[in-house]
Amino acid sequence: MADLVHVSGLRVVVRNDGGEEVAIVADVGFSIPQGEVLALIGESGSGKTTIALALMGYTRSGCRISGGTIRVGDVDILSLDATQLCGIRGDKITYIAQSAAAAFNPAITIMNQVIEPALLHGLMTRAAAEEKAVALFRSLSLPDPDNIGRRYPHQVSGGQLQRLMAAMALITDPALVIFDEPTTALDVTTQIDVLRAFKKVIKERGATAVYVSHDLAVVAQMADRIVVLNHGEIRECGVTGQILDAPADAYTQTLMAAAVPRLRQSLPAALAEAPAPLLAVEGLMAGYGGTPVLDDINLAIKRGSTLGVIGESGSGKSTLARVIAGLIAPARGRVLFNGEPLAGSLTERTREQLRRIQIVFQNADTALNPSLSIARILARPLAFYRGLRGDACTRRITELLDLVRLPADIATRLPGELSGGQKQRINLARALAAEPDLILCDEVTSALDTVVGAAILDLLAELRQELKVSYMFISHDISTVRAVCDEIVVLYSGRKVESGSRQALMAPPFHPYTDLLISSVPELRCGWLEQVGAARPLPVMGAAGAAVDTPALCSFVARCPARIDGVCNAIAAPRHTLADGREILCHHPANELLEREARVRQEATG
Amino acid sequence: MNNVIVLVAKRIGAAALTLLLVSAVVFAITSLLPGDAAEEALGQGATPETVAALRTELGLDQPGHLRYLHWLGGLVTGNPGQSLANHLPVSELVASRLPKSMVLAGTTAAVSVPLALLLGVLSAMFRGGKVDRVLNLFTLSMVAVPEFLVATLAVLIFAVKLHWLSALSSPPDNPTFAQFLRVYAMPVMTLSFVIVAQMARMTRAALIDQLEQTYVEMAVLKGAGPTRVVLRHALPNAIGPIANAIALSLSYLLGGAIIVETIFNYPGIASLMVDAVTSRDMPLLQTCAMIFCAVYLSLVLIADVCAIVSNPRLKGH
Numbered sequence A: 001m002a003d004l005v006h007v008s009g010l011r012v013v014v015r016n017d018g019g020e021e022v023a024i025v026a027d028v029g030f031s032i033p034q035g036e037v038l039a040l041i042g043e044s045g046s047g048k049t050t051i052a053l054a055l056m057g058y059t060r061s062g063c064r065i066s067g068g069t070i071r072v073g074d075v076d077i078l079s080l081d082a083t084q085l086c087g088i089r090g091d092k093i094t095y096i097a098q099s100a101a102a103a104f105n106p107a108i109t110i111m112n113q114v115i116e117p118a119l120l121h122g123l124m125t126r127a128a129a130e131e132k133a134v135a136l137f138r139s140l141s142l143p144d145p146d147n148i149g150r151r152y153p154h155q156v157s158g159g160q161l162q163r164l165m166a167a168m169a170l171i172t173d174p175a176l177v178i179f180d181e182p183t184t185a186l187d188v189t190t191q192i193d194v195l196r197a198f199k200k201v202i203k204e205r206g207a208t209a210v211y212v213s214h215d216l217a218v219v220a221q222m223a224d225r226i227v228v229l230n231h232g233e234i235r236e237c238g239v240t241g242q243i244l245d246a247p248a249d250a251y252t253q254t255l256m257a258a259a260v261p262r263l264r265q266s267l268p269a270a271l272a273e274a275p276a277p278l279l280a281v282e283g284l285m286a287g288y289g290g291t292p293v294l295d296d297i298n299l300a301i302k303r304g305s306t307l308g309v310i311g312e313s314g315s316g317k318s319t320l321a322r323v324i325a326g327l328i329a330p331a332r333g334r335v336l337f338n339g340e341p342l343a344g345s346l347t348e349r350t351r352e353q354l355r356r357i358q359i360v361f362q363n364a365d366t367a368l369n370p371s372l373s374i375a376r377i378l379a380r381p382l383a384f385y386r387g388l389r390g391d392a393c394t395r396r397i398t399e400l401l402d403l404v405r406l407p408a409d410i411a412t413r414l415p416g417e418l419s420g421g422q423k424q425r426i427n428l429a430r431a432l433a434a435e436p437d438l439i440l441c442d443e444v445t446s447a448l449d450t451v452v453g454a455a456i457l458d459l460l461a462e463l464r465q466e467l468k469v470s471y472m473f474i475s476h477d478i479s480t481v482r483a484v485c486d487e488i489v490v491l492y493s494g495r496k497v498e499s500g501s502r503q504a505l506m507a508p509p510f511h512p513y514t515d516l517l518i519s520s521v522p523e524l525r526c527g528w529l530e531q532v533g534a535a536r537p538l539p540v541m542g543a544a545g546a547a548v549d550t551p552a553l554c555s556f557v558a559r560c561p562a563r564i565d566g567v568c569n570a571i572a573a574p575r576h577t578l579a580d581g582r583e584i585l586c587h588h589p590a591n592e593l594l595e596r597e598a599r600v601r602q603e604a605t606g
Numbered sequence B: 001m002n003n004v005i006v007l008v009a010k011r012i013g014a015a016a017l018t019l020l021l022v023s024a025v026v027f028a029i030t031s032l033l034p035g036d037a038a039e040e041a042l043g044q045g046a047t048p049e050t051v052a053a054l055r056t057e058l059g060l061d062q063p064g065h066l067r068y069l070h071w072l073g074g075l076v077t078g079n080p081g082q083s084l085a086n087h088l089p090v091s092e093l094v095a096s097r098l099p100k101s102m103v104l105a106g107t108t109a110a111v112s113v114p115l116a117l118l119l120g121v122l123s124a125m126f127r128g129g130k131v132d133r134v135l136n137l138f139t140l141s142m143v144a145v146p147e148f149l150v151a152t153l154a155v156l157i158f159a160v161k162l163h164w165l166s167a168l169s170s171p172p173d174n175p176t177f178a179q180f181l182r183v184y185a186m187p188v189m190t191l192s193f194v195i196v197a198q199m200a201r202m203t204r205a206a207l208i209d210q211l212e213q214t215y216v217e218m219a220v221l222k223g224a225g226p227t228r229v230v231l232r233h234a235l236p237n238a239i240g241p242i243a244n245a246i247a248l249s250l251s252y253l254l255g256g257a258i259i260v261e262t263i264f265n266y267p268g269i270a271s272l273m274v275d276a277v278t279s280r281d282m283p284l285l286q287t288c289a290m291i292f293c294a295v296y297l298s299l300v301l302i303a304d305v306c307a308i309v310s311n312p313r314l315k316g317h
Helices: A048-054 A082-088 A110-114 A116-120 A126-139 A158-170 A188-205 A216-222 A240-245 A250-259 A317-325 A351-356 A374-386 A390-403 A408-412 A420-432 A450-467 A478-484 A512-520 A528-532 A543-549 A590-605 B002-032 B037-042 B048-058 B064-076 B090-125 B130-144 B147-161 B177-211 B214-221 B226-255 B258-263 B269-278 B282-309
Strands: A003-015 A021-033 A037-041 A063-072 A093-096 A176-180 A208-213 A225-230 A233-239 A279-288 A291-301 A306-310 A332-337 A357-360 A438-442 A470-475 A487-492 A495-501 A575-577 A583-585
Touching: A003 A048, A003 A208, A021 A048, A021 A063, A021 A208, A021 A225, A021 A233, A037 A048, A037 A216, A048 A063, A048 A176, A048 A208, A093 A158, A093 B214, A110 A116, A110 A126, A110 A158, A116 A126, A126 A158, A126 A188, A158 A188, A188 A216, A188 A512, A188 A528, A208 A216, A216 A240, A216 A250, A216 A528, A225 A240, A225 A250, A233 A240, A233 A250, A250 A450, A279 A317, A291 A317, A291 A487, A291 A495, A306 A317, A306 A478, A317 A357, A317 A438, A317 A470, A351 A357, A351 A374, A357 A420, A374 A390, A374 A408, A374 A420, A390 A408, A390 A420, A420 A438, A420 A450, A450 A470, A450 A478, A470 A478, A487 A512, A495 A512, A512 A590, B002 B064, B002 B282, B037 B048, B064 B282, B090 B130, B090 B177, B090 B226, B090 B269, B090 B282, B130 B177, B147 B177, B147 B258, B177 B226, B177 B258, B214 B226, B226 B269, B226 B282, B258 B269, B269 B282
Parallel strands: A037 A208, A037 A225, A093 A176, A176 A208, A306 A470, A306 A487, A357 A438, A438 A470
Antiparallel strands: A003 A021, A003 A063, A225 A233, A279 A291, A279 A332, A487 A495, A495 A583, A575 A583
16 A cells, blocks of 8 residues: 655754754654554654654644655645645644643633634535534433533533544544654543544545554554654654563663553562551542532551552542641541541641651652742751751761762752652652651653653662651552552542552452453553453442442442342442452452452453 | 622622712811811901801711711712802702713713724734834823823913914713814813823733633634734733723723813813812712712722623623
């Protein structure tokens, strides 16, 4: 088949502060045959999005395409003027952005945005465009396809917006579709639905596509060929199977290795035997402005151990960390630290209590004051908690930097001069400055590249050995949690649906939600998405389903594939303990869950 | 839609409350000014007895809170009292001046708002470019030059040298269009000089803030041209801040027009208020202050309503 896209010698430069032009993409060339999906994969700063945007003749401000050729169909993109580019964009080549929530205009209804490209390029009448949009909504499995277009972007969920954006990209029947990290901002359980929808429409339409991602496992499902990028240069290019099974380049091998989280050392046996837990949460209920976000939460963190808290966005996991840190007072229940109850709000806690529990936020960019040097950022908690000043303080800062494996001369720099991984280390060093007993890690690796994130996980494990500190590790990523935590709590919609030790959570039976979480994580092999199969229709619920909102009922009932009519929507679910010590909040006994999950897996593979 | 009605009702309630508080403050402050109308009317040679007698006659000897309630009642029923200086009803004095001020303010708004929006949108579209820099320099110098200088220069050029316009701007009762132009050209130009620059710069800032959002990049990648990107995508999201900037600038047109009114001898309400201050004419002064405040609050209220209505998050389901 003829190549639809041909890129050669592409070079994109950016003007730096000194006014010099630095190449961020250098000598990149590839071609895409008609009807194939090519993946551009790499870490942040690898130039993958820059290349994808260059295919539309577009660069972000400060950047410039300084050389090479890009041919799409029989059009030489780089020879077009501004007006001609407008004619190509959104018509022959379309784009699906990473964050649909930010890429939709908040002031315009969804339908008007979806059909805008078709009307802009004069391809069809408004009525025809709307009809086509509704058909696309239907084939992308969007709920209420006839009416969803009348809503505004803030009225639909993130996963739905991402699919609506796909409808917007496909309405003009483009020759080339660019997917720019389209599922990165989504929960895994949503991601799998969106990937299915994308795959289906790509197949139906025989579309040629570029799929930009940092996630090898996602790319394995979507792409025919993969281009591996690093620092704006191509490291390796080949068919998907070859890249996954026999990566030739050393950098690709590093990426592959980081994609599968390595098990970190588990709890030292001596510590596990310690009698009283370091932190205990009992019957906790908390929320914002009267609506409870967390309900009936009980958990304990043993001295020196790591507790993993996992759940999707909105499950209340960050709220839990905030309650323990004293940022939100609980509405009911209590938090015990070393057996002593902690006051609900920060102001009522003693300085010593504050010192012993530290929180590390997800985004080091917003957590570190951009106008203070690293030394001053670290000096503040040292002075506040330990009363260190002058030379003693400087010495301690050097020690802290050494502890997080950073050179001492970094102390004079500003956060903006550091890389993402370095900033997260400073964020961690700031917490360590207080010499805490417990560190609450809220999604500390989510904003980082896989390789950099893996190094942070290693650091956390080493610090635990050296300092005997305990962690509460909050994440949406079950494979990370299973790799670093001793005990795991699964939250869904503010309730603890399952909890148990890491070993116990390695094999079924699982709570239906945990099972969904685990089975939604893409595996690093081709054909996984097909094997998981289509989303199964949920069991039909009877009239009692009207009571779904009753707070005492299982919160997962609306999405549960194992729900029982007349039980799950009528009676509160019991919490039962399994032989391996796990707790599950479900009507199904363990053996039924085990049978069911084994059956589903068999159906999927067979 | 209910959300919007509730929000707008709350804003109106807040504006009414503010107006009430302002009335108390205005009354209290004007009572603190030294001297009163009785002393002013009788002049230097008055004996304490005649002053006291006049005070009783004018009701100035009553306690403050009674005078306030009496005055507030009159204000609400459209009878803000008798001017102490020339014994005409305050309402009559205001009625002779307010419409003229409104015409001046309205004409200035009609000229300057579209012009400011155009300048703001243009410089936002070509931000960093030549057009932007030229407009930036132009608007900045407009802000920097004091209005009395602009007015004086205008009189010098158009009235004294060229003899195109009259240096005095007293509108006839039923002006023809040509007369209207001749009378209003210079005052409107002078006032526009000040507020166009402010509004244009605020429009530019609000638009640029939106143009840096991801959805604007998306619109570009959908093939929308620069004009469509700005007008269809960015502008609707910038209406809130722009409306507020316009309201603040326009509120200046009534009370702040004093210099322009004085230079062109235009019979507006700002000069009426200054006269009231010099003659210690408290009822007139208080009424003028209340009018300025009411106009200001209504403009801000309109801007808030624009911001509320243009925000789809508040439109409800």
